Amino acid sequence: MTNMEKIDIITPVEKAVKLLSKAGLDFFDVYAAYSRGLTIEILGKGIKESMSRTDLGLGVRAYKNKGLGVAFSQSLKAEDIETTAHRAATFASVAQPDPYFKGIPAPSKAAKVKGLVDPEVAALTLEEVGGCAKKMIRAVEAVRRGAMYQGGLGTGHSRGFLMTSEGVSVEAEKTSVSASVGPTYRRGDDVGSSYEYDYGITLKEIDFEKIGRQAAEKAVEQFGSKRVESGTMPIILTPDSSSSLIFALLGAISGESVAKGRTFASGCLGKQVAPSVLSVVDDGTVPGAIASGAFDGEGVPRRRVEVISKGTVKTFLHNYYSAGILGAESTGHAVRGGYGGYVGTGPTNVQVKPGDSTLDEMVAETKAGILATNMGFTPNDVSGELSTTVDEGFLIEDGEKKHPVKNLMVGGHMLELYKDIELVSKEGRTVGKGFFFPNIKLKQIKLAGK
Amino acid sequence: MSVVQKGKKAGAKFCEVRFFEEKTKYISIENGVAKSMSSGILHGVGVRVIIGGRWGFASTNVTTKPSVETALKDAIGGAKSIAAQRGEEAKIVDQKAVVDMVVHKPKVDPNDVSEEEKMKRMLEIEKAARTYSERVKDTFVSYREVLTRVVVANSFGTVVEETTPRTAVYCSVISKEGANMQTGFKGVGNVAGYELVEAIKPEKFSVKAAETAVKLLDASPPPRGTYTVVVDPDVGGLFVHEAFGHNSEGDLVFGGQSIISGKMGQKVASDLVSVWDDPTVQKNGHFVYDHEGTKAEPHPIIDRGTLVGYLHSLESAAKLGGKPQGSARAQNQHFQPIIRMSNTFFAAGDMSLEEVLEDVKVGVFLSGSQYGYVETQKGQFTCKAEQGWLIEKGELTEHLRDVAINGLTLDALKNVTAVAKDLRIEMPGMCGKSGQGMYVDAGSPHMRFEGVVVGGRR
Numbered sequence: 087m088t089n090m091e092k093i094d095i096i097t098p099v100e101k102a103v104k105l106l107s108k109a110g111l112d113f114f115d116v117y118a119a120y121s122r123g124l125t126i127e128i129l130g131k132g133i134k135e136s137m138s139r140t141d142l143g144l145g146v147r148a149y150k151n152k153g154l155g156v157a158f159s160q161s162l163k164a165e166d167i168e169t170t171a172h173r174a175a176t177f178a179s180v181a182q183p184d185p186y187f188k189g190i191p192a193p194s195k196a197a198k199v200k201g202l203v204d205p206e207v208a209a210l211t212l213e214e215v216g217g218c219a220k221k222m223i224r225a226v227e228a229v230r231r232g233a234m235y236q237g238g239l240g241t242g243h244s245r246g247f248l249m250t251s252e253g254v255s256v257e258a259e260k261t262s263v264s265a266s267v268g269p270t271y272r273r274g275d276d277v278g279s280s281y282e283y284d285y286g287i288t289l290k291e292i293d294f295e296k297i298g299r300q301a302a303e304k305a306v307e308q309f310g311s312k313r314v315e316s317g318t319m320p321i322i323l324t325p326d327s328s329s330s331l332i333f334a335l336l337g338a339i340s341g342e343s344v345a346k347g348r349t350f351a352s353g354c355l356g357k358q359v360a361p362s363v364l365s366v367v368d369d370g371t372v373p374g375a376i377a378s379g380a381f382d383g384e385g386v387p388r389r390r391v392e393v394i395s396k397g398t399v400k401t402f403l404h405n406y407y408s409a410g411i412l413g414a415e416s417t418g419h420a421v422r423g424g425y426g427g428y429v430g431t432g433p434t435n436v437q438v439k440p441g442d443s444t445l446d447e448m449v450a451e452t453k454a455g456i457l458a459t460n461m462g463f464t465p466n467d468v469s470g471e472l473s474t475t476v477d478e479g480f481l482i483e484d485g486e487k488k489h490p491v492k493n494l495m496v497g498g499h500m501l502e503l504y505k506d507i508e509l510v511s512k513e514g515r516t517v518g519k520g521f522f523f524p525n526i527k528l529k530q531i532k533l534a535g536k
Numbered sequence: 537m538s539v540v541q542k543g544k545k546a547g548a549k550f551c552e553v554r555f556f557e558e559k560t561k562y563i564s565i566e567n568g569v570a571k572s573m574s575s576g577i578l579h580g581v582g583v584r585v586i587i588g589g590r591w592g593f594a595s596t597n598v599t600t601k602p603s604v605e606t607a608l609k610d611a612i613g614g615a616k617s618i619a620a621q622r623g624e625e626a627k628i629v630d631q632k633a634v635v636d637m638v639v640h641k642p643k644v645d646p647n648d649v650s651e652e653e654k655m656k657r658m659l660e661i662e663k664a665a666r667t668y669s670e671r672v673k674d675t676f677v678s679y680r681e682v683l684t685r686v687v688v689a690n691s692f693g694t695v696v697e698e699t700t701p702r703t704a705v706y707c708s709v710i711s712k713e714g715a716n717m718q719t720g721f722k723g724v725g726n727v728a729g730y731e732l733v734e735a736i737k738p739e740k741f742s743v744k745a746a747e748t749a750v751k752l753l754d755a756s757p758p759p760r761g762t763y764t765v766v767v768d769p770d771v772g773g774l775f776v777h778e779a780f781g782h783n784s785e786g787d788l789v790f791g792g793q794s795i796i797s798g799k800m801g802q803k804v805a806s807d808l809v810s811v812w813d814d815p816t817v818q819k820n821g822h823f824v825y826d827h828e829g830t831k832a833e834p835h836p837i838i839d840r841g842t843l844v845g846y847l848h849s850l851e852s853a854a855k856l857g858g859k860p861q862g863s864a865r866a867q868n869q870h871f872q873p874i875i876r877m878s879n880t881f882f883a884a885g886d887m888s889l890e891e892v893l894e895d896v897k898v899g900v901f902l903s904g905s906q907y908g909y910v911e912t913q914k915g916q917f918t919c920k921a922e923q924g925w926l927i928e929k930g931e932l933t934e935h936l937r938d939v940a941i942n943g944l945t946l947d948a949l950k951n952v953t954a955v956a957k958d959l960r961i962e963m964p965g966m967c968g969k970s971g972q973g974m975y976v977d978a979g980s981p982h983m984r985f986e987g988v989v990v991g992g993r994r
Contacts, residue, residue, distance in 0.1 A: 124614075127970075130791035132623030135591035136614030139870050140607075142597045145576075156562075156574030160597040166577075177573035180651050184571040213617030220621050234792025236913070270792055270913040277795075279913045316761045348674060348710055350717070427574060464907070464920075468710055468717045471757065471938035473991035475918040477911060492916060495942045495991030497760060534760035534942075534991040 093120050095247050096257075098144055098162040102171045103249050109175040111148050113190045114251045115384070116171075118144040118162065119425045121244035124212050126219040128237040128267060133219055136212045143425035146174035149190075153181030156427035174427075186346075188410030193253045196387035201374030204288035207261040208243045215239055218294050222267045225298025230306055233269030237281065240264050241289075248422075254385035262376065263292050269305045280304035280460070280478060286376055286518045304459070304478075311490035314481055314535040320455035320508075321496065321531040322448045322482070325515035325523035327458040332366060332438060332523065334463040334472075334500060335359070336393065340403040340419065341431025343467065345411040350470025350500055354399045360504040362396035363441050364526075368403065370418060370434035375520025377434040383422030384429060391417055393433075405431045435520025441510025445525040448509055450485040456494070456533065457482055463500070470500040495534040506530055539583065539604050544691050546612055548585040550628060552690040553604065554827060555581050556869040558682060561646070563655055565662045565677040570655045580869035583607045586626045588619030593872040624791070628850035629860060633693030634831065638824045642701045642729020646681040649730050654679060657733055658705070664738035665709050668746035671753060673712035677742065679733070680704045680725075686827060694829040702820070702975060703732045704964060707742040711749035718937060720749030721904070721922065725964030725975075727822045748904065752923055755935040758992035764899035764927070765941060765988040766892055769960035771902040771921050772980025776811060777880050777967065778908035779917035779945045781978075784813070784837045784845070785875040785969075786852025786863070788912050795915035795946060796843055804843045805949035808885055811838040813847055815862055815878035819977035820964035825862065827873040832862030838949075849875050867972040874970055882980040885955025889982045890930075892954040899927035900990050902939055905963060915945040940991045947987070954984035 095118040102116040125137040144167060145158035155177025159170040219239045226233055242262045249255050268281030282301035284292050323331060338344060338351035351359070370388030372378050382388055384406050392400050402412070405420035408431055421432040449457060460478035465471060475495050481488045506529040514524030543551030557579040564572045580597040581604050592615025594607040615626075646654075662677040680703070687697045704725030711718050722745040726732055767775060783794040790797075796804055805811075815823050815832035823832055828850050837845050846856060849864035852875060864873035893901075904922025911917075924936035961979030968974075 126618065128623075129787065129793075130624040133590070133618050133621045134624040134791075135593060135626070135872065136611075136618050137593040137595075137872065138607075138610045138614055139594070140596045140598075141870060153570075154572035156572060158574075158576040160578050160580060173575055177575070177651070180570075180655065181573050182570045182655075184566075184569060187571075211617065212614040216618040216621055223622075234913075236791060236793050268913075272792075277914050279911070346674070348717070353715070426576060466719065466906075466938055468719050469938065471993070473758075473920065473938055473940035473993075475916065475940075475942045475991075477916070492914070493942060493944060493989055495760070495918075495940065495989055497757075497938075497940075497991045497993040499993065532760060532993050534762075534989050536762060 093142065095120050095245060098167055099247050099249050101164065102144065102146060102167050105168060105171040106146065106148060106175065111150050111175055111178060113149040115147050115190060115248060116144065117246060117248045117422060117425055119244060119246040121242060123240060123242040124210060124215050125238055125240040126216050128219060128235045130234055132223050132235060133216060136216065138212060144170060145425035145427035146171055147427050148174040148178040149187065150178040152183035152187040153178050154184065155181055158425050158427050186411045187407065190250055190252055191254065191384050191386050191406045191416060193385065194387050196380040199371055199373060199378045199380050202260045202287055202378060204261045206289050207241050207263055210241050215241055221294040222265060222298035225295040226267060226269045226302040229299055229302035230271060233271055235267060235269055237267035248385055250385065256381045256385045258379055261287055263289055265292055265294060265297055267298055267301045269302055271305055273309060276309050278305045278309040280308055284517065287374055291519065308478065308490045311492040313493050314491050314533065316533055316535045318530050318532050320452055320527060320529055322452065322455060322457045322525060322527045324459045324525050327461045328526040329523040330461065330463040331526065332436060334465055335504065336403065336433045336436065338467055339399060340433065341405060341408040344402050345408040349467050355402060356399065358398045359501060360394065360397040360507045363510050364394055364397050364507050365439035366394040367391065367437045368393050368433050368435065369437060372435050372520045375435045376518025377520050382418045383420035386416045386418045386420060388418045388434060403431055403433060405429060437522040438524055440512045440514060440524050443509040443511050444513060445511050448511065448525060448527045449482055449487065452482045452485060455482045456491065457487060465500045472500055473497045493535065496531045497534060498532055503528060503531065539608055540689050540691050542605065543585050543608055548587045548612060550586040550691055552584045552688065553581060554869065555687040557685045558868065561681045563658055563679040565658050567674055568659065568662065568666060570659060573651060578868055581607060582866065582869040582872065583611045584872055585611045585615055587612055587615040589625045590615045590619045591626045595870045626851065627854045629854045631692045631694065631850065634696055634829055636696045638698040640700050640727055642731065644730040644734065646703065646730045661707065661736060661738050661742045665707060665742035665746040668743055669750045671711045671713055671750050672709055672746050673717065674710040676708045678706050688827060688829040690829060696825045696829045698823065698825050700727055700823065701729050703728050703730060705733060705736060707745045709746045709749040711753050713753045716753055718749050718752035720745040720747065723964060725820045727818065748923060751935065752937045755923065755937040757994045758900060758924055758936040758939045758990055759994045760990060760992040762987055763990050764896050765985045765990065766896065766899060766901045766927060767983050768903040769980050769982065770905040770963055771919060772882055772983050773963045773978030774905035774908045774919050776882050776980055777877060777978040778910050778919060779948065780811060781813065781877045781880045782910050783912050783915065783945060784847050786846045786848045786856055787875045789846050790852055790855040793913045795912065799843050802843055803841050804946060805838050805841045806952040807841045808955045809838055809841055809949055809952050810883035812836055812883060813877050813880045817879045817961065819879040819961050821878035821976040826864045827866045828864040830860045830862040835861050847875050847877065849873065865974055867974060871972045874972065876969065876974045877967065877976055879961055879977040881959060881961050881978060882983060884957045884959040884981045887954055887956045889956050889958065892956050892982050892984050893927060894930040896927045896930055900939065901925040901927050901932055902941065917945055918942045942989045942991060948985050951986040952983055953986055956982040958982060
């Protein structure tokens, strides 16, 4: 296998900046990225396919009279950079003025965030990645044989470089490892199926055996699932479900949509949305964490932000554009998806403050309720209404886990669900060294079942 | 020597080189302002081999011969590196060589229409929605044109090239009254050129999105529990794609991830149910050759309740004993072809909508698709509709919002008790699978299902 070649992304960006400087634009930025990824796909009886991917591209955002032109190219040849710059500039002059546009950020200084590159990951071969996948599968088999699989293992190494008309010049480099395995066991028509995952910057922080073992144990536990009566009951969310509850609100207080009053949480700034047991921090500067970086996607320094403090929304998450709409400052949450040119807004490392309960206590004191181990809170972002399935969960009766559930939906309004947050546990799950989600108990949720 | 020949010489049992190029233009309108225009060019090469009983795949954006040869080396090295690991053996059915070139010619080439003209047209479409009612808060219209060229060459001697223009327009509207906000959506997309835009009548398109958003302000949350449900062609399309279609994908079948694995020839649905996936229909999922170079044919999946087919790649056909009919596609050069649906639909029945509704004492009517997903290994699905109505004594009564249904696919299919004759395939969109997006379409006639869980907050 060949390692990441030393491809120069600085010179092409500088070349584009030079061309754009002469194009009569008001603002522009140029971003180039180069990445290499190795993937082992798991399907059926085990390891199925190896994949390596080398990706390279350059994108331009150009502004003229508040109109935006965007262009990108996957070729960094001189003539293609010229075409891309020219196209973005032309589109900018055709586009109409966006009344909300206030410019792009000026350069700022930021402290380096350590530990975002693992040389071991950068040097991995597909054979070694395949070896890690094998460890996961062996660990599944050690719990119970005869699974059919779905999953994979991926490693990535990327470099990006941003330069703007305002003098921002920022380079970033990162590695990543992600692993997941989903075993399915069958016993006649009964299915025991689940999955487990982990991801991070370094190889050392991923325990492949643990992923496999837990996936198998969770899958076996899903045998014998039953339907549950419709009703209203407390629900306990384990970290893989509580994370989704938190992200659903963070999404609704991020960026352009919230700033333009288009989400259910647009009126929540400074308001108490949950009991004081809930506090949430977003910190893009945690050393070695998966969502960290010195700068955001526009070159604004990342920072630690108290988003929800004792139940009150302290700030929205902004990029430069969305902050401008509200006359606020960017909070360093610009997300540049790649070299495609568009910049959005989103959270980084999200950490829910631990409470003083425990999962065992939550279950023990529940007479009748649901323990949701895997469910996605996917509300209508505009109205806040939610109607979704408990993908994996258990019925709790008299303080004990009874049986797995199937065919069960929950419904409600996101802001009502937040008001019903009752307990937050001390313990929880840390992912990628940056995210932390505890178990969260809601007083009640509406169930649609039998 | 070609790269394919070099792969064979290096010991590959099968070698495939796929060139991909996609040019995109995009215009975005928000509240009467064409605030951005964009364009992009994707291009590159993906190389795939079978060696030592395993697949190896590598891709690059750099299309020079040395770079493609490096990708070949990576693919071969990758496959060899996992050959000793226990797992899923790579095998495929032999194919006859096909050499062909297909160019889908649009009636009106988008390149012959100026950017200013396109922008003007989108602003007209958007204005019709914005001025529909004072309760319209925000309106968005986006226009996308895509020209894709794919060349597939493999060690069977196949060399096929297909050039496909696609055009799509989407309109979404947010309505507001006090703190209550609702949404409406309408979209068109097809293998077509600018003629698709010329055919848009705003009163039947963006005005409809605005009307839905505004009327939903006065709708109620749905009741919850188990109900008789009647779905419109969009929700039926969402169901056939999400709840059932993914289960018929051959890779999930041989991978033990599908609830219809091992059920070929068996009864899996009510006699009223027939399901097709047909890439030859001129809809958003249309193509002539798939990305393994197999010519597309219509695929019957369920015939009057009996499972008669799976969707196949060269690999799943070999493993499950079927015939490849063109279902393997890749998002771009960076992905290997995997089994994808194309235009998936429930076949028409012989009833009128009134007949479908008339026996329903109390039920829920669902209309317009929002999103759906399925856990194929368990066969549990969730489908979210744009809006709904309560059905009382065969009549649509109370208007409902935020309605979703959930169920077990095979139970739901067996509980289909009425199928109308009004088949409509108009859900142009992208389907996601294994990190890859793909152009698809779906549809259905109006249909009635008994005993479906309806979620809601009432």
